[in-house]
Amino acid sequence: MAQFHNLKVTDIHRTIRDAVVLTLEPDDRTAFDFIQGQYLTFRREFDGEELRRSYSICSGRAEDKLQVGIKRVEGGAFSTWANEELKVGETLEAMAPMGGFHTPLDPGAEKQYLGFAGGSGITPVLSIIKTTLEVEPKSTFTLVYANKGVATIMFREELEDLKNQYLGRLSVIHVLEQDAQEIDLFTGMVTEEKCAQLFRTWVDVESIDTAFICGPEPMMLGIAKALRDHGLDDAQIKFELFASAQPGRLPKKAVSQEAGKTANQAEVAITLDGSTQTISAAKDITVLDAARANQMDAPYACKAGVCSTCRCRVIEGEVEMVANHALEDYEVEKGYVLSCQSYPVTDRVVVDYDQ
Ligand SMILES: Cc1cc2nc3c(=O)[nH]c(=O)nc-3n(C[C@H](O)[C@H](O)[C@H](O)COP(=O)(O)OP(=O)(O)OC[C@H]3O[C@@H](n4cnc5c(N)ncnc54)[C@H](O)[C@@H]3O)c2cc1C
Numbered sequence: 135m136a137q138f139h140n141l142k143v144t145d146i147h148r149t150i151r152d153a154v155v156l157t158l159e160p161d162d163r164t165a166f167d168f169i170q171g172q173y174l175t176f177r178r179e180f181d182g183e184e185l186r187r188s189y190s191i192c193s194g195r196a197e198d199k200l201q202v203g204i205k206r207v208e209g210g211a212f213s214t215w216a217n218e219e220l221k222v223g224e225t226l227e228a229m230a231p232m233g234g235f236h237t238p239l240d241p242g243a244e245k246q247y248l249g250f251a252g253g254s255g256i257t258p259v260l261s262i263i264k265t266t267l268e269v270e271p272k273s274t275f276t277l278v279y280a281n282k283g284v285a286t287i288m289f290r291e292e293l294e295d296l297k298n299q300y301l302g303r304l305s306v307i308h309v310l311e312q313d314a315q316e317i318d319l320f321t322g323m324v325t326e327e328k329c330a331q332l333f334r335t336w337v338d339v340e341s342i343d344t345a346f347i348c349g350p351e352p353m354m355l356g357i358a359k360a361l362r363d364h365g366l367d368d369a370q371i372k373f374e375l376f377a378s379a380q381p382g383r384l385p386k387k388a389v390s391q392e393a394g395k396t397a398n399q400a401e402v403a404i405t406l407d408g409s410t411q412t413i414s415a416a417k418d419i420t421v422l423d424a425a426r427a428n429q430m431d432a433p434y435a436c437k438a439g440v441c442s443t444c445r446c447r448v449i450e451g452e453v454e455m456v457a458n459h460a461l462e463d464y465e466v467e468k469g470y471v472l473s474c475q476s477y478p479v480t481d482r483v484v485v486d487y488d489q
């Protein structure tokens with residue numbers, strides 16, 4: 135399941151000073167047949183330590199290419215390497231596309247979509263915009279795109295081209311933190327208040343079927359609150375988070391001194407790639423770490439409750455999930471958990487990575 139495939143870098147395009155778009159040619163093309171809004175998880179060793187990082191696919195489904203956009207994070211290991219050292223012709227390793235940041239498309243639909251992106255959060259939204267406008271010829275898309283200034287807008291020209299290609303069906307509102315614009319409302323941060331102002335004059339939020347939000351967490355929370363206040367329900371709001379402002383994991387409460395060694399142990403049956411292994415695991419170790427400590431190749435990337443790569447379903451028993459920035463309520467109700475954030479609570483737990 136956590137199988138990595140080889141992808142050759144066939145092109146590197148610098149979209150702004152601090153971001154590159156990689157075009158990738160997978161060895162196994164069918165494994166990389168993606169849904170708009172999904173991401174790839176790459177792995178690479180840095181100084182002998184394996185790092186896994188996720189990057190959203192920015193190409194549309196109808197384009198015959200696989201692309202990701204990587205913005206350099208100050209001091210960031212993978213993003214700096216990708217921006218400064220990676221060369222065309224090199225081979226990367228990535229898992230098949232994952233993620234649920236999308237809604238089903240229907241060529242007969244006539245929908246109004248709204249997207250909010252902050253900085254590199256444009257990548258999955260761009261894939262969604264391109265695919266939606268192509269597949270649903272009667273639907274429209276409004277994008278509110280937040281950046282520091284003009285120089286940091288990723289895909290600025292590509293968005294202009296898309297506006298021309300899908301005349302009247304795509305509108306883009308650039309909100310710039312630092313650069314002044316003709317319309318005052320378009321300068322500053324995208325906050326709950328700014329959204330309320332936008333909804334008064336620029337975006338008819340009542341007509342919106344689905345809103346997609348991807349950006350820094352505080353911005354996302356403000357936008358979601360404004361959308362809810364203006365009548366959208368949770369099912370109409372889709373999120374993708376790149377990094378959490380909170381630590382990935384809340385401190386795990388210490389197991390009581392009195393609790394004997396056995397009380398701290400759980401029997402965990404784990405199904406992965408069609409086979410089931412039952413292991414004995416300490417209750418203060420996550421299900422993911424327990425699986426990996428027993429040589430099971432359970433999938434993961436961020437280990438911070440953000441990406442959902444480690445998702446599995448609890449079939450029996452109970453676990454405590456201490457952070458969740460990725461799963462939606464309906465998934466949690468069905469028993470899905472993030473195994474990197476889940477500790478066994480009952481003495482027997484059965485989980486399935488294959489569902
Ligand atoms: C589902 C998913 C999809 C993603 N898609 C994209 C994408 O399309 N494009 C893209 O550029 N990134 C994307 N990311 C973020 C990406 O995975 C990495 O977190 C980011 O590139 C930093 O990794 P690094 O190894 O360079 O930095 P690290 O070495 O991990 O971090 C260095 C420092 O930067 C801080 N930091 C880590 N991540 C961020 C961040 N995102 N913003 C600001 N500071 C940060 C850390 O706290 C640390 O202090 C995505 C993340 C997720 C979970």
Ligand code: FES
Nearest residue numbers: 435437439442474
């Ligand atoms: S590995 Fe990212 S949520 Fe668990």
